[in-house]
Amino acid sequence: MRNKKTSPLSGVTVLERLRDAGLRPTRQRLALAKILFARGHRHVSAEQLFNEAKSSRVDVSLATVYNALHDFTGKGLLREISIDSSSSYFDTNTGNHHHFYFERSGHLEDIPSEHVNISALPEAPGGAEITRVDVIIRVKA
Amino acid sequence: MRNKKTSPLSGVTVLERLRDAGLRPTRQRLALAKILFARGHRHVSAEQLFNEAKSSRVDVSLATVYNALHDFTGKGLLREISIDSSSSYFDTNTGNHHHFYFERSGHLEDIPSEHVNISALPEAPGGAEITRVDVIIRVKA
DNA sequence: AAGCAGTTTAGAATAGTTCTAATAATAGAT
DNA sequence: ATCTATTATTAGAACTATTCTAAACTGCTT
Ligand SMILES: [Mn+2]
Ligand SMILES: [Mn+2]
Ligand SMILES: [Zn+2]
Ligand SMILES: [Zn+2]
Numbered sequence: 001m002r003n004k005k006t007s008p009l010s011g012v013t014v015l016e017r018l019r020d021a022g023l024r025p026t027r028q029r030l031a032l033a034k035i036l037f038a039r040g041h042r043h044v045s046a047e048q049l050f051n052e053a054k055s056s057r058v059d060v061s062l063a064t065v066y067n068a069l070h071d072f073t074g075k076g077l078l079r080e081i082s083i084d085s086s087s088s089y090f091d092t093n094t095g096n097h098h099h100f101y102f103e104r105s106g107h108l109e110d111i112p113s114e115h116v117n118i119s120a121l122p123e124a125p126g127g128a129e130i131t132r133v134d135v136i137i138r139v140k141a
Numbered sequence: 142m143r144n145k146k147t148s149p150l151s152g153v154t155v156l157e158r159l160r161d162a163g164l165r166p167t168r169q170r171l172a173l174a175k176i177l178f179a180r181g182h183r184h185v186s187a188e189q190l191f192n193e194a195k196s197s198r199v200d201v202s203l204a205t206v207y208n209a210l211h212d213f214t215g216k217g218l219l220r221e222i223s224i225d226s227s228s229s230y231f232d233t234n235t236g237n238h239h240h241f242y243f244e245r246s247g248h249l250e251d252i253p254s255e256h257v258n259i260s261a262l263p264e265a266p267g268g269a270e271i272t273r274v275d276v277i278i279r280v281k282a
Numbered sequence: 283a284a285g286c287a288g289t290t291t292a293g294a295a296t297a298g299t300t301c302t303a304a305t306a307a308t309a310g311a312t
Numbered sequence: 313a314t315c316t317a318t319t320a321t322t323a324g325a326a327c328t329a330t331t332c333t334a335a336a337c338t339g340c341t342t
Contacts, residue, residue, distance in 0.1 A: 061322045085223035117260035128282035141269035202291050
């Protein structure tokens with residue numbers, strides 16, 4: 001049997017992260033989570049993650065990539081961002097923050113929420129509860 | 142020959158609006174523009190507009206609806222909004238403003254830009270020019 | 283009226299995503 | 313370790329919003 005801790009720091013951490021979220025740490029989920037959470041925050045599309053998995057010799061189907069992304073999102077490990085309606089991004093940064101969107105490249109870059117000061121938020125009609133506030137700054141680049 | 146001014150106020154106005162934008166006022170574009178701009182600001186999807194056209198006995202193809210929406214957007218008569226990656230909305234309000242998004246119904250509601258005070262905007266990396274700032278407040282309703 | 287560029291159209295094509303239903307793996311109990 | 317129920321994975325089909333194609337048509341200028 002293989003050692004469960006394949007990478008210095010992230011191996012066990014990722015496994016625990018999945019367990020804590022109530023997600024079975026399957027081989028596929030572990031591999032994908034490792035790609036997603038190995039280093040700093042990222043914004044990835046399903047296709048991107050699928051390709052990175054293939055590059056890392058992780059044998060996983062596209063359907064599983066979608067399943068995992070949605071499962072992770074459902075458990076709060078990721079956050080889904082729709083910007084250009086052609087595809088979604090999944091953000092490993094689930095904290096309160098905003099984005100620069102580079103229209104040419106399709107690249108997303110985080111803006112810490114402290115750097116954007118929103119005031120005078122109107123109350124949601126009918127006292128509806130606010131789920132999330134997204135600020136997207138589109139830049140021509 | 143029919144009277145060009147079919148509706149009390151909007152007939153000629155819509156025609157001029159298209160001409161001023163450099164768009165040929167074809168039968169289809171006129172009919173669609175009339176639906177879009179007849180009354181106050183709206184947020185419509187392509188499919189919605191297509192259906193409204195059919196209801197108004199305007200014979201227009203779906204491809205033309207898409208063409209018109211994009212042409213209008215390109216000329217600044219509409220603004221395209223992507224929220225949920227399943228489809229885009231086209232907004233007849235092209236001025237600076239933001240949105241409430243009602244997740245349950247998919248409805249969009251304008252927020253005047255004066256009601257949202259954004260301060261401390263970080264400079265775009267590399268001095269890139271800001272195209273637009275979108276604030277979307279998602280509410281659970 | 284003629285000619286041309288711009289527009290419309292039906293239907294095919296595309297692409298991201300979801301679904302299906304069969305197979306496989308996991309967790310927990312024995 | 314084995315058994316079992318539950319959950320996950322998968323290939324490929326299906327779905328859906330949107331775009332493309334290329335042929336027919338129309339608005340505009342002369
Ligand atoms: Mn999704
Ligand atoms: Mn579009
Ligand atoms: Zn982010
Ligand atoms: Zn609006």
